[in-house]
Amino acid sequence: MIPRELLKKVRRIEIRTRHMVSDVFSGHYHSVFKGQGMEFHEVREYVPGDDVRAIDWNVTARMGHPFIKKYVEEREMTVMLVVDISASQAFGCTAQLKKDLAAELTALLAFSAVRNNDRVGLILFAEDVQHYIAPHKGFSHVLRLIRDALYSEPKQRGTRLKPALDFLNHVAPRRTVTFLISDFIFDEPLKRTLSITARRHDLVGILIGDHRERIWPRAGLIEWEDAETGQRFLIDTSHRRIRRHLMQSQAARRRELIDLMRRCDMDTIEVCAGEDYDRALMRFFRMREQRMRT
Numbered sequence: 001m002i003p004r005e006l007l008k009k010v011r012r013i014e015i016r017t018r019h020m021v022s023d024v025f026s027g028h029y030h031s032v033f034k035g036q037g038m039e040f041h042e043v044r045e046y047v048p049g050d051d052v053r054a055i056d057w058n059v060t061a062r063m064g065h066p067f068i069k070k071y072v073e074e075r076e077m078t079v080m081l082v083v084d085i086s087a088s089q090a091f092g093c094t095a096q097l098k099k100d101l102a103a104e105l106t107a108l109l110a111f112s113a114v115r116n117n118d119r120v121g122l123i124l125f126a127e128d129v130q131h132y133i134a135p136h137k138g139f140s141h142v143l144r145l146i147r148d149a150l151y152s153e154p155k156q157r158g159t160r161l162k163p164a165l166d167f168l169n170h171v172a173p174r175r176t177v178t179f180l181i182s183d184f185i186f187d188e189p190l191k192r193t194l195s196i197t198a199r200r201h202d203l204v205g206i207l208i209g210d211h212r213e214r215i216w217p218r219a220g221l222i223e224w225e226d227a228e229t230g231q232r233f234l235i236d237t238s239h240r241r242i243r244r245h246l247m248q249s250q251a252a253r254r255r256e257l258i259d260l261m262r263r264c265d266m267d268t269i270e271v272c273a274g275e276d277y278d279r280a281l282m283r284f285f286r287m288r289e290q291r292m293r294t
Helices: 004-032 057-063 098-115 139-151 162-171 191-200 240-263 278-293
Strands: 037-045 067-074 078-084 119-125 129-136 177-182 202-209 221-225 232-236 267-272
Touching: 004 098, 004 139, 004 278, 057 067, 078 098, 078 129, 078 139, 078 162, 098 119, 098 139, 098 177, 098 202, 119 139, 119 162, 129 139, 129 162, 162 191, 191 202, 191 240, 202 240, 232 240, 240 267, 267 278
Parallel strands: 078 119, 078 177, 177 202, 202 267
Antiparallel strands: 037 067, 119 129, 221 232
């Protein structure tokens, strides 16, 4: 049985994200993401002005006069949401944990997809793939995705990206739009894994952070525990030099990660738990629209 509080949370996310899709994102989503290419529509008789390169010579030979093939743009896509549910996602210094933000983004993107008549699927991962929902359409399917993104607990504490993207490439042989939603705290080389997947799919990284990961408070001696390894260590945050070093280390990691994604031909969206993400998504959509026009 699913706890009543979880059902309430699913309902709150549904209301918020469906409203955002209706009012803000649907038009941008539709204009930015394309289908798989061109789909055969019909054969009709040639009329002056038609492109002679479209002539179907087999039909022309049978009928004795020219016919051409007509194609239409294939709008339907498959959208895959690859979501990190490892232990580090349970961090949050505000009213929202990183994993709750990941679930909300899952809902927003899933509702955008089904509104555009696209299929959407879900892969939840930690050290390995934890859960998979095959791509489908429909409102009830989206609610299942939201529920599972919130309700699923990882069987391992750590994170590995390669098994998740290898699984994606296995279950999705055709090109998809894939949103990789994670805090990207990985202890593994990422360049080859990301590059291979970005060549096969339209891969977009959504980097989830938290305010306290970027700005350390002056709070004296604090004992921290690594959520994924269980290792404990003491940090004296009363020293400005230590706080500056921690912030600079985090900023350097962020720059290296974003640069890596750029070199892998990935787009990146940065969002922060407990803060509005509307502007970050709109910047992404506008950037994609501008790129398509050039």
